[in-house]
Amino acid sequence: MNYADQNKKALNAATPELEKTYKDLTLLNIQIDMTRGKPSTEQLDLADALLAGIDREDCFGADGTDYRNYGLGTGIKEAKTLFAEFLGVAENEVIIGGNASLTLMYDILVGGMLFGMPGGLGPWSAEGPVKFLCPAPGYDRHFAICERLGIEMIAIDMDENGPDIDQVEGHVANDASVKGIWCVPKYSNPTGATYSDEVVDRLAKMPTAAKDFRIIWDNAYAYHHLGKGPATVKNILDVCKKVGTPERPLLIGSTSKISFAGSGIAVMGGSVTNIKDAAEKISYATIGADKINQIRHIKFFHDMNGLKAHMDKHAEIVAPKFAAVERILNDRLGGKGIATWSKPEGGYFVSLDVTDGCAKEVVRLAGEAGVKMTGAGVTFPYSIDPRDRNIRIAPTLPPIEEIEHAMDVLSGCIELACVRKLTNEAS
């Protein structure tokens, strides 16, 4: 039954069974956490060779530099070689960070606010209000950084090609207070969208009123496919160089969801000008990231072929979980006119849209039935989903049986909440 086509009478008639189904679900007394975009134990096990010992001789660079000591604030040569290729930049266009790309991005925005960016007029905070474009739904921690720093967020609609580029161009053309945009260009968090060539091209060449406008290119899922091999996204730095905006993109990546989530390596790429600026900024705060961990990662991956082969193993573990989400949502909600969802080919999330005005209620009902979902709205700036319809599903962490169970519960909650809503609004 497509609920959206029904009149009030039909919807009323359908409700008691949905309520009984939901009540039965609450009696099962389950506890499943579907909130966390974390790798599972099996995924982490893939990298256990990182726990193995390394030799003293591994700790010395080709020039004799002792990597156990202070120094090399932007990373060891061997790591730059690997991660330059990882990001698609040159070796002098990369900085090896610590274990969190979030730190790199936080520091970029703090640095912009306090000290400014190459090409700009000085500290952003001295120019008055600062704004950032936030394709939404998006990554809640991106938005939290903006909110924390008092950067005004402007939501941009997302579609299957990335952010609505007309909207983006409209905001940046005449407003110099718009200093940047958050982008997750591949398997975007949470919609799974991969940016089209046109979107990348237009992001690179669009005129911006701010001379120090920055694209935070958080390619968090660059190699995180679900079996078909990673999708291709145009190299933003290459495009920007070609169209004369080499300072515009700051590329971010990490191995958090490749090696160990808490002990990976985060990296930043960009033009030599930007890398020099970033290196100078971080020099006040650090003596450089952990070089021994860099060595361990080099010995583990060897090269990009090794890293890509490793990600194929991740795909084998993760793909069936995404398939389970798709299967059950389709079985339970397909054709009912109350929910649509993404069918990503990579990344860590499924993005689910329910009937407008129902997301919060669905999450509440699911919680009462023992299935913890990410809070509705958190994937939007200021945690406000204007249509209260989006729910983020994180299938990687729980075992497949729990995912199936949770999707079953979630489907029941969606049916109940949406049909109640439609009933109220129907004539």
Next chain:
Amino acid sequence: MNYADQNKKALNAATPELEKTYKDLTLLNIQIDMTRGKPSTEQLDLADALLAGIDREDCFGADGTDYRNYGLGTGIKEAKTLFAEFLGVAENEVIIGGNASLTLMYDILVGGMLFGMPGGLGPWSAEGPVKFLCPAPGYDRHFAICERLGIEMIAIDMDENGPDIDQVEGHVANDASVKGIWCVPKYSNPTGATYSDEVVDRLAKMPTAAKDFRIIWDNAYAYHHLGKGPATVKNILDVCKKVGTPERPLLIGSTSKISFAGSGIAVMGGSVTNIKDAAEKISYATIGADKINQIRHIKFFHDMNGLKAHMDKHAEIVAPKFAAVERILNDRLGGKGIATWSKPEGGYFVSLDVTDGCAKEVVRLAGEAGVKMTGAGVTFPYSIDPRDRNIRIAPTLPPIEEIEHAMDVLSGCIELACVRKLTNEAS
């Protein structure tokens, strides 16, 4: 000959031989770097067991938490146990950071500027000019953070008991823009002074106009003695709690000069209020420090007895280098009235004071003779040594033969520069 007692004629007579000695030194064509407060290869070798493998089972906490994954933003339980004792605080009064205490301190000051501190009126930067007390000579990187953030530095004289506490009390009593003080309480960088009980007590209880005044208690050399076992400094947090200023101190430490300089563990301690505040601040920027490295350190040290025994081994390596500095300076400059120097019982530096107005010239002469010394003045706020007399010697890194050689050269440079200066001023 005590040059300070001589008349112009005697000084003039002494100069040619000093010039010849210096010229001979420049002809030796040596290259020695005495600038870096870095551990030597032999010291790093002491920690090579950190390179050994650990087992998968080591990666799980007692409650089953998988330390390879995200989570535990303030550190694993086992690390908190060790480093709480390391800092002399309770387990809920500690945050385990990344590999650099510098990052913790930078973040403390950035956090104060942007968001404020518990007990205060909000962001420091919103209150107008912000000032920090800087006992000097001190640690150049402390001062660089202040300068970077536009925090006005007020130099405080150092003596053998720590900062001149009368000066400190005078500055903080009525000026609410004085928000903090840098302290290296044990084997201070570079003078080697260890704070007396009276200084600690008065720092804790002095009335401060700023309600959110903070002592950055950078106990960088807490266990870094030269053979007699580490000196004792009163526990600043205990004292502050007793006198009703529990939020005043922020304790900082690290294993950078204990395990591996580039891959150690930095820690922060303080009242529960301060720790909660700091944890909230860093939650925007990090998913927590590398927990696998925390495990490695726990397995290496086991406990504080293990760590202290490890530091005794460092002392065996480092002490002869400090002794060489003392021996040669004493042989070459003792009784000549142109130089005094510290005789530290721990830490990483010897602080040398030459005739007023001569430090820059000594460093220049030494550089021309192939001995690179830390730039004169860098141990003072804004790199200005008002008496141009202080030179920092870092004896840990070079082999002992190089240290002896370098001190010989430095002594020749000091004699030449100071005698020239005294000659100009003599009657």
